[in-house]
Amino acid sequence: MAKRGREVLGKGIHALIAEYPQGVEESGTQLLEVPITDIEPNPYQPRREFDDEALAELESSIREKGILQPVVLNRTAPNAYHLIAGERRWRAAQRAGLETVPAVVHEIDSPQELMELALIENIQREDLNAIEEAEGYQALISRCMLTQEEIAQRVGKERSTIANAVRLLKLPKQLQISLRAGELQMGHARALVSLDEQSALELGRRCIKEQMTVRELEKAVRTHSTDGKSTKGGGKGRSSGNGANRKDPTLTALEDKLRHRFATAVAIHHGGKKGRIEIEYYDDDDLERILELLLD
Numbered sequence: 654m655a656k657r658g659r660e661v662l663g664k665g666i667h668a669l670i671a672e673y674p675q676g677v678e679e680s681g682t683q684l685l686e687v688p689i690t691d692i693e694p695n696p697y698q699p700r701r702e703f704d705d706e707a708l709a710e711l712e713s714s715i716r717e718k719g720i721l722q723p724v725v726l727n728r729t730a731p732n733a734y735h736l737i738a739g740e741r742r743w744r745a746a747q748r749a750g751l752e753t754v755p756a757v758v759h760e761i762d763s764p765q766e767l768m769e770l771a772l773i774e775n776i777q778r779e780d781l782n783a784i785e786e787a788e789g790y791q792a793l794i795s796r797c798m799l800t801q802e803e804i805a806q807r808v809g810k811e812r813s814t815i816a817n818a819v820r821l822l823k824l825p826k827q828l829q830i831s832l833r834a835g836e837l838q839m840g841h842a843r844a845l846v847s848l849d850e851q852s853a854l855e856l857g858r859r860c861i862k863e864q865m866t867v868r869e870l871e872k873a874v875r876t877h878s879t880d881g882k883s884t885k886g887g888g889k890g891r892s893s894g895n896g897a898n899r900k901d902p903t904l905t906a907l908e909d910k911l912r913h914r915f916a917t918a919v920a921i922h923h924g925g926k927k928g929r930i931e932i933e934y935y936d937d938d939d940l941e942r943i944l945e946l947l948l949d
Contacts, residue, residue: 684723686753687734692726692743695736695771703744711745720746723755725774727767734758737767738774769797773807783842784833787818794819801942816942817843825850828857840867844874847918847933852877871912915943 724739736743737759746754761767775781776789793799801819805812821832821842828845831837837845841860844867845853856877860870904921911919911932918933934940 683758685756685758687726687756687758688732688753689743689747689751691732692724692734692736692754692756694743695738695740695775703741708741708745708748711741712748715742715745715749715751720751720754723757725759726756727759727761735767737771765797769793769799772797776808782833782835783818783821783839784829787821790815790819791822813942813946816939820846820939825854825857828853831857831861836861838867841865841870844871848874848877871909915946917943 720742722739722742724742725737726734727737729735734756739756743754759770761770772789772793776786781789790801790804793804794801799807801815802812805815808815821829821839824832824842824846828837828842832839832842837857837860841857845857845860848856856870856873859865859873863869865873901923904923908919908921911921911930915932917939920931922928922931932943934943
C-alpha cells in the first residue's frame with residue numbers, strides 16, 4: 654500500500670477529498686470522473702441491505718444537484734475499479750442515469766490493507782444497523798487480524814463499544830434479523846445476549862410482540878433468570894414464611910446500576926455484614942473490557 658494509503662486509515666474520507674482538486678495526482682491518488690460501468694461493488698461492504706425508499710430519495714437529490722461527495726475507489730486495472738466507500742451514491746447514480754461519477758481513486762496493491770481501509774471507511778461513514786456494524790468489526794478481527802483496541806483507535810470509539818457490538822453476533826439468528834429490521838434496539842439486544850438461545854428467543858419474541866422498553870425487558874430477563882434458578886432448586890414458591898429469600902429492593906437497585914455500568918449480568922449476595930458481588934463475562938475480551946472499567 655502506498656504511503657498515502659496508510660496515512661488515511663481511520664481518518665475519514667473527507668481528509669482525502671479536500672486535498673485533491675480535479676485531475677491532480679499525488680502519491681497514487683486522483684480525483685477523476687469515472688464511468689459507472691467501470692465500477693464494481695465493494696466485496697468488503699458491511700452493509701447487506703439497501704433501503705429502496707432511501708435510494709429513491711438519494712436518486713432524486715442526485716438528479717437535482719448532482720453528486721456532491723465523490724465515491725472512493727481502488728483501481729484494479731486500467732479501466733476497472735472496486736468501490737471502497739460510497740456504494741449508495743453509486744447505486745443511486747445508476748438509477749438516475751448518470752454515465753460517470755466523481756471519485757477519489759487509489760492504487761492499493763495489498764488485499765489486506767485494501768480490506769482494512771474498505772471496512773473501516775464503511776463502518777465510519779455508513780448508517781449501518783447494529784448487526785452490520787458488528788459484522789464489520791468481526792471482519793476486521795478475523796480477516797485483518799486487528800485487536801479490539803486497534804479497531805477502537807481507528808474508528809474513534811471506546812474499546813467497550815467494539816466488544817459490546819461483537820457480542821451481538823452471539824444472539825440467535827432470528828433475533829439478529831429482528832435487530833437488522835429495527836424490531837429490536839441495541840439496548841434490547843444487550844439485555845438478551847446473556848441468555849441461552851431458547852430463553853433469548855422466548856423473551857425476544859415477547860419483547861417485539863409487547864413492544865417492551867429496554868428497562869421492561871431487563872426486568873423480564875432478571876425475573877426469567879430468577880425463576881430458572883428457583884426451579885432447579887425445587888420450585889419458585891418455596892420460601893420461608895419470614896420472606897428471607899426476597900431480594901432487598903436496595904440491592905436490586907444497586908444491581909441495576911452495576912448492570913448498566915458494566916453492560917453484563919451482575920448479582921449482589923448479601924448476608925449479615927458481608928457478601929459478594931458477581932459480575933459475569935462471556936470471553937477473554939469481555940473480561941478485559943470489564944477489568945478496564947473496574948481499574949479505570
